[in-house]
Amino acid sequence: MSSLSNPRHRHGEAVDAVFRTIRQGIISGRFAPGQRLVIRDLAEEIPYSRSTFREALRRLAAERLVSLVPNRGAAVQRLSPREMADLFEIRELLEGQAARRAAEHIGQGTHRKRFLAMWQKVRRGDPADRAAFIEHNQLFHGTIVELSGNSRLPEMLDQLQIPILMFQWRTLMTPQEIALSQEEHKTIAKAILEGRPDQAEAAMRRHVRRAKLRTSLDVSASRARPRKAASPFRHSP
Template structure:
């Protein structure tokens, strides 16, 4: 949870690892911007500010808009259409059975398959870097989310429509709209609210 202190002693015991690998994991998480390392206190799960979220989504808009464009251009290459349709269908179950925790995982898979269809490992690596902090915030949410799920699924349908039609402009525009709507919703989530 953002702001939560990660207690080394507890994690060593819980995960059954020594302190060395745990320190290395903390350093990596800090390098990714997911935790802050505080001298004599350890690691604390980082809170993202509204400005940081806006900056992340500006980057995601450029990268994932490009990915959606490329996915539409490459939809009929190899098994792209079948793989994309499979992930899309899996996500559609949330229209009738909204389960936010499962949706967050399926949502990540939806965005992941679009990037994978591009066949560009560097693009994939960059997008992962900017999706992960948002994914971690979303994964912790449990309340007031049915509408978020439904809106997101409708936006996924618009993105999918552009990709499956092989229309790069429509796919990219739908992805950009989806990301900015997601950013607006994300800043309203309880995980971003500081205690009064």
């Protein structure tokens, strides 16, 4: 049975539905990096027409989730360790700035209330529950980025985060590492709630840098074992 369900949507939302379905498939690992996305095959799982798929793939390509080569179609984007590091570099900058702004705007009103509501959910997570941590982690970072007040940051960081999510679901993050991450979250939350922009930015940048180190280890680990670096076209490995 197909894990990719196909509920019907209102007129004018088919492309969006397909886009989200494929994106979720990429994040969850249903479609592996490098795997070709052949429209005819996709249409068997998700019953929409070719033009709908073409539009969805065009959008996925614009967001760098798939590569789209003329006359060769689409394939799930494969990131080199270098490109992954580049993403983290940008994330460190943007999330650091988001934390700074969040600390500046925290005030006593709705922003603080919203932040505290999030923090209540997140503060005491079980380091052994990996799935819960991933969810809490997204909520934590997402809330801070939204509270930054910058209208573009959320969508930009969402995009940047997707390749990292692809790893997270597969990677084995130890409870110790999760506990460490939670400690770092605590430091960030404290700085924001106390309205200290400099500390908030510094703590967030440190946090992202450490996450990069953890993930980079995973990257080099997955590179350690040999793999076909060749083109992803014609029946994937």
